[in-house]
Amino acid sequence: MSNACAVASxxxxxxxxxxxxxxxxxxxxxxxxxxxxxxxxxLGESIAFENAIEAALADAAARSAATTDGxxxxxxxxxxxxxxxLRRPIAIRDQAGIGIDGGGGTLVQTQPVRVFEIExxxxxxxxxxxxxxxxxxxxxxVVTEIDPAGITVDLTIDPGYPADAAFAAxxxxxxxxxxxxxxxxxxxxxxxxxxxxxxxxxAAGMLRVTLVWSSFECGPGQRRLARxxxxxxxxxxxxxFMIRDSDRIGFVDCGLHAAPGFGMMFDGGAGATVLERLRxxxxxxxxxxxRARLCSTNADGxxxxxxxxxxxxxxxxxxxxxxxxxNVHGFYWFVVGQAxxxxxALSPRQPLGLQVGDTVDAVDGExxxxxxxxxVVAIRPRPAGECAASVARVWAGRAPPLGSExxxxxxxxxxxxxxxxxxxxxxxxxxxxxxxxxxxxxxGGRVMVKTHDALVENNxxxxxxxxxxxxxxxxxxWAESSFAQDVTIRGNTFRGCGTTANHFxxxxxAFATVFVGCTHAAGxxxxxPGRENKRILIEGNRIEDSGAAALQIMNxxxxxxxxxxxxxxxxxxxVFAAGSKFGLAPDAAVLVLMSRDVTLMGNEIATGDxxxxxLFIDDASAGAVNQTPHE
Numbered sequence: 055m056s057n058a059c060a061v062a063s064x065x066x067x068x069x070x071x072x073x074x075x076x077x078x079x080x081x082x083x084x085x086x087x088x089x090x091x092x093x094x095x096x097l098g099e100s101i102a103f104e105n106a107i108e109a110a111l112a113d114a115a116a117r118s119a120a121t122t123d124g125x126x127x128x129x130x131x132x133x134x135x136x137x138x139x140l141r142r143p144i145a146i147r148d149q150a151g152i153g154i155d156g157g158g159g160t161l162v163q164t165q166p167v168r169v170f171e172i173e174x175x176x177x178x179x180x181x182x183x184x185x186x187x188x189x190x191x192x193x194x195x196v197v198t199e200i201d202p203a204g205i206t207v208d209l210t211i212d213p214g215y216p217a218d219a220a221f222a223a224x225x226x227x228x229x230x231x232x233x234x235x236x237x238x239x240x241x242x243x244x245x246x247x248x249x250x251x252x253x254x255x256x257a258a259g260m261l262r263v264t265l266v267w268s269s270f271e272c273g274p275g276q277r278r279l280a281r282x283x284x285x286x287x288x289x290x291x292x293x294x295f296m297i298r299d300s301d302r303i304g305f306v307d308c309g310l311h312a313a314p315g316f317g318m319m320f321d322g323g324a325g326a327t328v329l330e331r332l333r334x335x336x337x338x339x340x341x342x343x344x345r346a347r348l349c350s351t352n353a354d355g356x357x358x359x360x361x362x363x364x365x366x367x368x369x370x371x372x373x374x375x376x377x378x379x380x381n382v383h384g385f386y387w388f389v390v391g392q393a394x395x396x397x398x399a400l401s402p403r404q405p406l407g408l409q410v411g412d413t414v415d416a417v418d419g420e421x422x423x424x425x426x427x428x429x430v431v432a433i434r435p436r437p438a439g440e441c442a443a444s445v446a447r448v449w450a451g452r453a454p455p456l457g458s459e460x461x462x463x464x465x466x467x468x469x470x471x472x473x474x475x476x477x478x479x480x481x482x483x484x485x486x487x488x489x490x491x492x493x494x495x496x497x498g499g500r501v502m503v504k505t506h507d508a509l510v511e512n513n514x515x516x517x518x519x520x521x522x523x524x525x526x527x528x529x530x531x532w533a534e535s536s537f538a539q540d541v542t543i544r545g546n547t548f549r550g551c552g553t554t555a556n557h558f559x560x561x562x563x564a565f566a567t568v569f570v571g572c573t574h575a576a577g578x579x580x581x582x583p584g585r586e587n588k589r590i591l592i593e594g595n596r597i598e599d600s601g602a603a604a605l606q607i608m609n610x611x612x613x614x615x616x617x618x619x620x621x622x623x624x625x626x627x628x629v630f631a632a633g634s635k636f637g638l639a640p641d642a643a644v645l646v647l648m649s650r651d652v653t654l655m656g657n658e659i660a661t662g663d664x665x666x667x668x669l670f671i672d673d674a675s676a677g678a679v680n681q682t683p684h685e
Contacts, residue, residue, distance in 0.1 A: 086128035086151065089117050093133050103138050107131065111146055111154075118151040128153060133183070135159045143168040150176040156183025156308070163187050166224070166291045166314050174323075176301040184309035185294055186337045189216050191314040192288040192349045192376075193261065194233075197281050204270030204278075209261045209285065214343025217259050224289035225253035229376065230265060233348050235284045238374060239497035239517035239553055242601075243277040243626065246499075246519045246554040250287065263287060275558035275630030288352040288376055293319040297327075304328040310351065311337030317351040317375070322406055325361030325485060332356075335373040348374060355379040355498065360407030360480075364488030364505055375498035383504035383534035384484030386477040388419070390444035390461055396428075397465045398472055401438075401445045403533045404456040408433065408464070412480040415536065415586075419448075419475035422529065422572065422584025422609060427481075428466035435462050448475055451576035453532050479535030481506070500524045506539035515548045521569040522551040526587045526609070530563065530573035537586035537609075538570060544593045552601025558630035563608075565632035566645060567600040568592070571608030574635075581636050581648040581674065585611035593617055601625055602632055603645050603665070610649040617656045620644065624664035642670035650678035654685045 091114045096106040114129035130153035140163045146152075161183065163169045169185050172178065195211035207230075211217035232244035240246055249266040256262050269279035291314020297303055301324035310317045310332070317334050320327060334355040336347035355375040358365060364382050372379035385407035391399035402408065410433055416425035438445050438461045445458050464478075472478075488508040495501060496516040502524045503510060515522035523546070526538040551567040558565070563573040570590055574582060587610040597604040598621040605620065607613050623643045633640045636647070643665040646652050652675065659668035671679050 086126045089127050089129045091117065091129050091131045093131055102141065104140055104142050104144050107133070107144055111149065111152060114152040115149045126151065130155050133157050133159055137162055139164050140169065141165055143171045145171045146175055146178065147173045148175065149178060153179040153181065154183060155181050158182050160184040160186055163294070166191060166289070168292050168296055169294045170296070172295070172297045172300055172303060174299050175303065178300070179304035179306060180308060181306045182308070184311060187312040187314070189221065190312055190340075191291055191352055192286055192312070193217060193221065194284065194286045194345070194348050195261070197279060197283045197285060200269065200279060200281065204268035205265050207263045207265065207269065207279065209263060209287070211259050211261060212343055212345040213259070214340030214345070217255055217261055219255045221289060222253040222255045222261055224291075225250045225263065225287060227290050228253075229288045229352070230263060231286045231288075231376070232279065232283050233286055235348065237497075237517060238348065240519040241277070241283070242553050243275060243555050245273065245276050246556050253287075261287070273555060273559040273631070275626065275628065276555035284348070286349045288349065289314065291315050291352065293317065294351070295319065297321065297323075299323040302326045302328070304330070305332050306330045309333045309335070310355070311335065312349075313351040313353070315352055316354045316357045318356045320356075320358045320361055320365075322360050322483070323362070325358065325363040325365065327358070327361075327365040329356065329365055329367045329370050332367075332370045334375060334379065335371055349376060350374050352376045354381050358382040358485045360384050360483045361485050362483055364485030364508065366489045367493055368489070368491050370493040372494070372498055373496045378499040378502050379495050380490065381502040382485035382488045383502065383528070384479050384536055386479050386529055386533045386535050387462070387464070388448040388533070389472045389474055389476045389478075390441040390448060391474070392472070393463050396467070396469055397463055399441050399461045400464050400478065401441070401448060401455060401458070401461050403453060405435070405460075405462065407483045408478075408480045409483070412482045414466070414478040414480055416470050416472060416476060416478045417529070417586065418584065419477055420582065422582040422586060424584070424586050425471055425476065428468050428470050430464055431467050432465040433462055435460050437461075444474055452530070477529060481536065484536045495522070502528075503538065503541065504528055504534050505536055506541065508538070508541045510541075510543045510546060512545045513547075515546065515551055517549070517553055518551040518567075519554045520552060520556050521564045521567060522548050523568050524564060525570045525590070527572035530575050537572065537588070538590060539588045541589075542591045542593070543568065543595060544591065546595045548595065548597045548600070550599045550601075555630070557602040558632045560631045560634045562632060562635065564606060565640065566603035566606035567597050568595070568605045570610060570613065571606060571647070579635065579637070581608065581672075583648060583674065585609055585648065585650060588612050590614070591616075595619075597621065599625055602629070603640055604643045606645045606647070607649050607652060608645075608647040611651055613649065613652045615644070615652070615654045615657060618658070620657065620659045622660055622662055624662065627663060629664060638672070640670060641665060642667045644669045646671045646675045646679055648672065648674045650675065652679045654679070654681040656682065657685055659685060
């Protein structure tokens with residue numbers, strides 16, 4: 055294995071003397087003897103590339119199951135350089151200790167389907183390989199006409215980008231983003247994002263897009279769509295990579311240049327993914343176009359759903375992802391009834407992220423206060439039946455669940471004082487131990503770290519669409535856990551983040567470049583008193599030219615903010631409706647809300663026309679914040 059895969063142990067040390075090992079589990083192939091499996095013998099005129107590579111992988115797996123001179127074998131399929139066209143996904147299932155070396159070439163998916171489906175695998179490493187789509191799963195162009203209602207928009211599409219009837223037919227549930235072509239980011243003051251209802255191709259090089267709601271119905275701080283705006287329109291589809299129930303999957307020196315949905319989706323399993331020098335960035339422009347691509351993945355770049363151990367992401371680059379570059383989380387399961395002593399009927403957003411033997415954190419659905427821990431001893435799915443109305447209530451205002459007609463009777467090893475609407479989340483399947491360091495993020499969404507024992511260090515964030523870094527729970531719309539505990543945010547640089555208007559809408563929970571807290575239910579009009587984000591260190595970061603506030607700490611207990619440099623904030627000269635959900639009009643660079651045991655020391659914090667003071671402390675946090683005099 056190359057040194058790139060051997061990720062050293064990292065130690066997170068918080069300000070409170072707590073030490074949590076965030077060891078990136080090394081891929082267990084370091085001592086293996088590498089055996090090359092050339093792909094060429096498996097190729098032929100009548101053999102599809104997908105069939106050839108699957109046959110080569112099967113051969114590699116058989117070799118890796120053997121030993122040579124007492125040493126384990128790591129068989130690596132070697133793909134010839136060049137562009138290789140696909141028409142279906144490549145399946146890798148139930149394999150261990152194998153690799154793919156792309157030889158610096160590119161796999162080009164010609165259908166709106168996945169590129170790889172990896173299931174129940176262990177110690178699989180893919181290196182030196184780029185992934186792209188042709189035709190592209192998005193298009194881009196310039197607004198030339200808008201109907202008086204702001205619903206129908208005519209676009210002149212950049213040369214070489216999709217503008218045909220087949221692509222238009224895929225835009226029934228697409229996304230419509232206004233972008234800044236020169237700065238390669240979402241437009242300052244634009245909305246992220248508008249949803250498409252339909253589209254047609256009225257003439258060559260043109261699309262007529264119908265939006266779900268009017269582009270003229272603007273929220274606070276949002277600019278109207280206008281002729282001459284550059285837009286990206288994405289057609290929904292599957293993830294380029296789907297990795298399920300797998301352990302220690304690695305991507306080293308790889309490129310991901312397009313995806314109809316997420317770039318990489320990791321669903322369940324042991325996790326411990328290693329991403330080393332992965333580039334999730336737009337590919338080259340079409341051959342007949344001089345216009346650079348303004349999108350990489352249509353949705354998240356890399357998304358980790360309910361994995362046991364979080365990823366180690368190092369020396370990676372993310373640019374112009376349609377949504378979050380990185381999202382690591384578990385799931386909340388909501389109480390909708392009680393079936394007996396220690397037995398509760400729970401409704402998850404999807405039946406993932408909770409298994410027998412897991413330790414759960416229980417949380418009050420109203421106050422967000424912790425209700426203790428327990429171990430799962432049994433899970434039994436059954437029809438929702440009499441719980442159907444309760445299921446509807448807990449998901450009102452949240453993303454619709456998958457399978458609301460089923461609930462799960464979960465038995466715990468001890469009594470928990472749970473009521474309808476309360477939630478439990480596994481501590482064992484939320485991506486704990488996530489490490490993100492020495493990487494860059496430009497022009498996309500938020501890096502989401504909803505877990506514990508995590509480190510975010512020495513990264514660069516440029517022109518993120520809202521918060522650049524979200525640490526903590528999303529018990530609100532997406533129902534994604536967990537609260538942040540034992541997390542270090544150190545040595546990062548944030549520049550020009552918070553470009554869109556979404557920060558400033560009345561229902562926004564987060565209105566800062568760096569957000570440590572949680573999102574709340576849509577109807578909340580006060581900050582719940584829970585303080586489950588615990589032992590957070592924010593140290594040595596530089597935050598410059600923030601669209602909203604620089605740092606927001608909320609629902610936290612035990613935070614040290616030390617040695618940070620904070621420059622200009624609220625660059626648009628107004629807070630618009632930021633904070634109005636909670637009756638606030640923020641006028642400071644740093645906001646401390648519903649928190650205790652917060653210490654600020656040695657920070658440089660600028661003020662300005664809006665941020666007239668360095669620090670705002672709400673009444674619920676009064677007396678619980680320690681600060682050096684100049685802060």
